[in-house]
Amino acid sequence: MLEQKLKILVVEDEPDQRSLITKMLAANGYQTKGAESVEEAILSIKSELPDLVFSDWKLGQLTGMDLLNYVRREQPDMGFIIATAYGTITHAVDAMQAGADDYLAKPYQRQSLLLAIDKVAKSLVLKRQNRSLTSQLSQQQELVGLVGKAPCMQKVYTRVQRVSATDATVLIGGESGTGKELAARALYQLSDRKNKPFVAINCGAIPENLAEAELFGAEKGAFTGATTLKIGKLEAADGGTIFLDEIGELPLLLQTNLLRFLQEGVISRLGQNGEIKLDVRVIAATHRDLQHEVSEGRFREDLYYRLNVVPIHMPPLRERQEDIGRLVDHFLKLHAGQYNLPPLSLTGDTMKQLLDYSWPGNVRELANRIERFVLLGDEQEMVEELSCQPKTINTTQFTLPETGIEWESFEKNCLEQAMSKHQGNRTKAAKFLGLSYKAFLYRLEKYQLV
Structure with a gap:
């Protein structure tokens, strides 16, 4: 248990009392050190951080409140319990308002001290868990480019956080370059499967005649050239997560096989008679309108509903213009660190052009342009490319002919x-x-x- 391994600094100016407390705590499994004054306690904290400070109120010229103020300023997550003299309840109130985790009124019993330490120890465990979760989420937000504060991105954050810990099938939609794969990785990294495989496959990048073996595997001799057993992507992801990018490109025959897997949780390798039971979370993505594909007969309706349990829409960059400045700063720092180059900045005129640009390639295009700028330092090249953007026609002035x-x-x-x-x-x-x-x-x- 974490609380049995706590390092406790006992601050008490009476030697006999300090020795008694440290020995009692050590006998209960804690690591202890003693200090007789605020100055000595601060030096001890600087040399080796304790998890918790147990301090008397009166400590020579200074008080436990002085030490508490120092600890809260320099080590805000450190536990702190203060002991006050009988009848000085105002001291206890002042200490709690200043950030003490608990207080004990003298004289106190051994059991009261141990209970107070146990309570603060449990509080420290929760603080550390919360800090770890916050750190993980922060890192994941950096990973997926969740840097902006636009309302449309806030919806993405909320949905990712809500469903990441589940095994629900997720369908991520959005234009190319909006970060669909990175959003899928965020769902994976924040899930209980994060230490299991994450297997990504682009359904539109594999030849149709090899797609079944690629996704479901093939037995030796199942087709010409199959000289060994081939493990498919789904089987390779067993226990973890598979990301099916551009799911709209999947041939209809494989759509049927994938539907069976989503319904039954089993696959059959090409050329195999039996079945293999798998535990795989499925996340899919597409830039296509799958409902339109269904209506055109190019995508199975039942598969669409199986995949679209939880939809997440990645908004295009033009719909989150207020985030462009934050994203620029993010990519400037990211790529400068990546190439070990000094940080650069952009002029106000260039930033205005970045804000006015329509970004057809979305965040991917922005990241690419900033990376090139970091490497070459040529702001003029970026300006010239942006200024070459074609002027779009006013679609409100374009009328379709009556005949269609x-x-x-x-x-x-x-x-x-x-x-x-x-x-x-x-x-x-x-x-x-x-x-x-x-x-x-x-x-x-x-x-x-x-």
Whole structure:
């Protein structure tokens, strides 16, 4: 027990009384040191921090209140119990108001002292646990870029905190670059599974003919080239968490298999006759509108509802403009530390352009630009790139024709024109259309323009 290992500093100016208290506490499993004055106690605290100070009120020229004020100023989490003379209740009140954890009125019994120490010891345990949890949350907020205070981000914080300790399936939505994978890692790091595997797989980045083996595994000889047993991503995540990024890209056949796993908690490797029971928490993410995909027949409705138990929406950066300054400061410090470079700052004019920019690539784009600035120190380059942002048309002045349009032909034509206008440069074409590079590539592939 933590309270049996406490280091206690006994501050008492009467040698016999000090010796009696220290021996009694040592006999009950505590580590003890003694001091006869406030000055000696402060020196002792500076050389080796105790967990708790037990001090008499009257200590020569100074008092226990002087020591309490020092402790609360320098070591606010340290336990403090003060002993006051019989009838001096005002001393006890003053001490409690100044931050003492407890007080004892003299003369006190041995049992009263031990009970007071036990109570304060339990309070110290709670303080340390709370500090640890706060530290973990703070670190996780740094990890996922939860630096802002915008109301839309506050909703994200609240939801992550509420569901992280559960095994509920979570579906994270939002545009590319908003931090969906990092939010998934926050859920994992704050969960009871944090010491178990975290396995991430991009469902849109694996060939369709290999997707089943990649996700569910394959027995030796299950297909041509399967010379050994292959453990799938779900099985590798047993006991931990799997993150299915871009779940909207998952082929329909695998959607059926994944639905069965979510319902029954079992999988079958490719070529396997039996079943394997797994304990895996599933977190999925997508930049697509899955409800639209369901209506178009590209995504199973029953799987959508299985995944969408707890939805979390990562807002685009343009909806949390008030956070851009905080994020800039965060990334300046982060990347300066990463590359062991001196900290840099941006001029007011550049910050204004950062605030006015639409950030189609969201937080990822901001982090990338700040990282490049930290490495090169070229603020002018950043300004020139931002000023090249295309001026978007006023959509309120654009009216659809009465006969309607064929959307996919229209979208394909826009892509072709953008590519032609920029001589096939995908980066410039994506910027011209106000799309993130990843979203632009997806559309090129969709219309077979690559």
